[in-house]
Amino acid sequence: MSTLVHPTYFPSIATFAVIVQNDVVWEAHDNFQKQTYRNRCYICTDRGKHMLNIPIKHVGGNEGRQKYKDVEIDNSSHWQKQHWRTLETAYRTSPFFEFYEDDLRPLFKNPTHSLFDFNVKTINVVCECLGLNTSEKFTKTYENTPSDILDARFLVEAKKPLSFKPMLYSQVFEERHSFVPNLSILDLLFNEGTNTLDYLKNQSLDFLND
Secondary structure, rough: EEEEEEOOOOOOOHHHHHHHOOEEEOOOOOOOOOEEHHHEEEEEOOOOOEEEEEEEOOOOOOOOOOOOHHEEEEEEHOOOHHEEEEEEEHHHHOOOOOHHHHHHHHHHHOOEEEEHHHHHHHHHHHHHHOOOOOOOOOOOOOOOOOOEEEEHHHHHHHOOOOOOOOOOOOOHHHHHHHHOOOOHHHHHHHHHHHHHHHHHHHHHHHHHHH
């Protein structure tokens, strides 16, 4: 099924299940909005659920007036180095961190400027790790109510409740924090490794019908 999805920063497991199971078209003409997965993802550290946030360069004008594809990353805070260090600390003891780190590390070393392009790149790299072809379909205009396509753009909203009931899998800090659902695809990848693709293929997408 053709499904409209926002490219986000190392997408959530729910979003990646959609990417794996459906024919995805990337929304490329929306406005940027705060407090979404466009510039954040969630992992689990020894202290529990933790947000990795990409700083952006803010422009004048009303909130939401800047196009997502025009948003530039603010690299003055060395956020890439900080994010990679946090991932290393959180997942070094996971079963598959070392297996994938050479594929992922360049994303945190090479300078990047466009938030949209960088997010697409994070998805492409994860898909390469999973042996998947990445969708190269992008919208040409913005449609508030698109026709002939399933609109899953709501998945970008980090604060929106989602009736998502993922299958359980082992997590690094599960004994300390219990199972933490719907984290970034990185949590699943580092913990499940080569089982990740089968997990995503077998995940229910009933939440798309809410």
